[in-house]
Amino acid sequence: MTLKLHTGSTTAAFKMTGSIYTLTTLELHTTNPADITTQLETMTRKAPNFFQQTPVIIALESLTAELTTEQSTIDLFKLRHSLQQFGLYLIAVRGGQEKDRQAAMLAGIPWLPSPKQQDKSSHQDEKTDSNVVMIQSQTTSQAAKCQNDTVQQVTDKKTTLIEQPVRSGQQIYAEGDLVITSPVSSGAELLAGGNIHVYGPLRGRALAGVNGNSEARIFCLQFEAELISINGQYKMLSASSDTDNLWGSSVIVALNNQSLHIKKL
Amino acid sequence: MARIIVVTSGKGGVGKTTTSASIATGLALKGHRTVVIDFDVGLRNLDLLMGCERRVVYDFVNVINGEAELHQALIRDKRTENLSILPASQTRDKEALTFEGVEKVLNLLAKDFEFIVCDSPAGIEHGALMALYFADEAIITTNPEVSSVRDSDRILGILQSKSRRAKENLEPVKEHLLVTRYNPERVTRGEMLNITDVEEILAIPLIGVIPESSSVLKASNQGVPVICNNETDAGQAYSDVVSRFLGENLPHRFLEANRKGFLQRMFGGIG
Numbered sequence: 001m002t003l004k005l006h007t008g009s010t011t012a013a014f015k016m017t018g019s020i021y022t023l024t025t026l027e028l029h030t031t032n033p034a035d036i037t038t039q040l041e042t043m044t045r046k047a048p049n050f051f052q053q054t055p056v057i058i059a060l061e062s063l064t065a066e067l068t069t070e071q072s073t074i075d076l077f078k079l080r081h082s083l084q085q086f087g088l089y090l091i092a093v094r095g096g097q098e099k100d101r102q103a104a105m106l107a108g109i110p111w112l113p114s115p116k117q118q119d120k121s122s123h124q125d126e127k128t129d130s131n132v133v134m135i136q137s138q139t140t141s142q143a144a145k146c147q148n149d150t151v152q153q154v155t156d157k158k159t160t161l162i163e164q165p166v167r168s169g170q171q172i173y174a175e176g177d178l179v180i181t182s183p184v185s186s187g188a189e190l191l192a193g194g195n196i197h198v199y200g201p202l203r204g205r206a207l208a209g210v211n212g213n214s215e216a217r218i219f220c221l222q223f224e225a226e227l228i229s230i231n232g233q234y235k236m237l238s239a240s241s242d243t244d245n246l247w248g249s250s251v252i253v254a255l256n257n258q259s260l261h262i263k264k265l
Numbered sequence: 266m267a268r269i270i271v272v273t274s275g276k277g278g279v280g281k282t283t284t285s286a287s288i289a290t291g292l293a294l295k296g297h298r299t300v301v302i303d304f305d306v307g308l309r310n311l312d313l314l315m316g317c318e319r320r321v322v323y324d325f326v327n328v329i330n331g332e333a334e335l336h337q338a339l340i341r342d343k344r345t346e347n348l349s350i351l352p353a354s355q356t357r358d359k360e361a362l363t364f365e366g367v368e369k370v371l372n373l374l375a376k377d378f379e380f381i382v383c384d385s386p387a388g389i390e391h392g393a394l395m396a397l398y399f400a401d402e403a404i405i406t407t408n409p410e411v412s413s414v415r416d417s418d419r420i421l422g423i424l425q426s427k428s429r430r431a432k433e434n435l436e437p438v439k440e441h442l443l444v445t446r447y448n449p450e451r452v453t454r455g456e457m458l459n460i461t462d463v464e465e466i467l468a469i470p471l472i473g474v475i476p477e478s479s480s481v482l483k484a485s486n487q488g489v490p491v492i493c494n495n496e497t498d499a500g501q502a503y504s505d506v507v508s509r510f511l512g513e514n515l516p517h518r519f520l521e522a523n524r525k526g527f528l529q530r531m532f533g534g535i536g
């Protein structure tokens with residue numbers, strides 16, 4: 001007898017809620033599978049565990065017209081397979097041309113429209129730096145207000161103040177600036193459209209300027225972050241990395257010329 | 266008003282059940298009417314540690330389902346006055362615990378007891394959520410190692426966002442840090458985190474440190490909560506925790522490696 005007992009009289013089979021997730025986006029600058037694989041190999045060599053079961057979106061907006069001619073269409077089946085070998089799970093294709101949308105459909109992969117066609121020029125710039133993985137928050141307009149308790153969505157564009165500790169597994173999203181007056185644990189994640197200030201130890205991840213703001217900065221009193229990112233440019237860190245003289249001190253992080261600069265305050 | 270205390274950790278095997286048994290016994294020894302509930306449905310352990318496994322007839326889930334009255338399921342402790350145990354079922358899964366059911370039982374218990382101690386299962390899923398949902402206070406049981414500290418941090422986040430007190434915007438659950446299985450020698454050798462590290466990361470007040478001790482396993486094999494053996498280090502450490510919980514201000518003990526033994530061996534007889 002394996003009858004399940006419900007004390008409530010009616011139990012819905014499911015509840016539908018909207019959620020906002022931060023997803024890793026790979027902006028392809030080439031359709032050549034070998035080039036993509038090579039870069040993934042380089043990245044996972046540095047941080048073998050970074051991509052364990054990470055869902056990714058591939059974005060096609062940065063591919064220039066001559067790269068997407070008929071003969072050089074990306075083979076989504078192949079790409080999906082090679083991503084998986086690195087622990088990346090392809091969950092959607094974004095942007096591109098009509099034929100890309102159809103290819104995605106054929107491969108059974110959801111297709112998403114490009115977000116507000118961001119200023120083309122910045123994408124052009126990124127082509128010069130081929131080591132960029134864009135991490136962007138997918139705040140699609142359809143996404144309903146988030147119901148998940150571990151994600152506190154705050155809509156005040158100006159400043160969001162959080163006074164309790166941000167614990168492992170918690171995520172805070174603020175559309176404007178985010179100010180935290182308590183410790184941020186490793187395994188916690190801060191996302192802000194604007195600046196992030198942490199008046200305490202920052203041990204988790206901090207992603208500032210997530211909606212395309214390169215001017216955003218990260219400030220903290222005790223720098224022990226796992227990852228920092230400004231407008232998609234990210235850096236993974238540990239006590240023994242090249243930033244070790246900054247480890248534990250008060251720092252400011254800014255984005256200059258497509259690279260992150262960490263300075264003592 | 267009864268105070269509901271959850272003993273929780275996230276990580277498994279850190280000493281939650283050992284702690285629940287000793288703290289509940291300690292509170293009862295101090296004259297407070299106390300009940301300890303096993304929320305680890307499917308893996309009941311608490312009755313073994315309390316030495317009453319042979320007396321289990323009905324359990325927590327039976328009461329929730331209306332298959333037994335609360336008084337039929339409650340087991341009065343033979344050793345300690347003022348103490349009762351509400352055992353878990355071994356034949357069900359954790360889904361058998363429902364919000365309404367747990368609330369109903371807690372409300373009934375609150376009429377007869379001053380303290381309700383909830384022994385949480387490991388993990389952050391349904392069973393653990395049920396155990397912490399109604400809590401007024403939480404004893405965050407943590408071993409001095411990175412993975413356990415990380416899981417405790419996770420549980421603290423859940424207490425802040427998913428407990429009844431959080432949902433109803435009441436005063437937050439009062440959090441206490443209990444470091445268990447603390448081994449000063451291994452800390453000195455750098456194999457374990459020290460108390461300051463753990464306190465710094467979790468940023469909640471420390472209520473006690475229980476040393477790693479062979480007396481714990483011995484006591485659990487005998488079905489006697491270790492707090493009853495007041496000549497043991499772990500027993501004394503648990504007694505201190507209970508006193509602090511009740512408001513006493515005691516210094517922490519058993520933090521230093523016991524160098525005396527070594528020195529005595531070296532200089533035995535002199536002085």
Ligand SMILES: Nc1ncnc2c1ncn2[C@@H]1O[C@H](COP(=O)(O)OP(=O)(O)OP(=O)(O)O)[C@@H](O)[C@H]1O
Pocket residue numbers: 274276277278279280281282283284305310385386387445446447475476477478479481482485499
């Ligand atoms: N202070 C201690 N010194 C030595 N051993 C200990 C100590 N505390 C607990 N143990 C041992 O650790 C093991 C796990 O303890 P316990 O069952 O209390 O943990 P738990 O957190 O309830 O586990 P679970 O997550 O499985 O419910 C037992 O074998 C117990 O004897």
Ligand SMILES: [Mg+2]
Pocket residue numbers: 281282283305310384385386
């Ligand atoms: Mg247990």
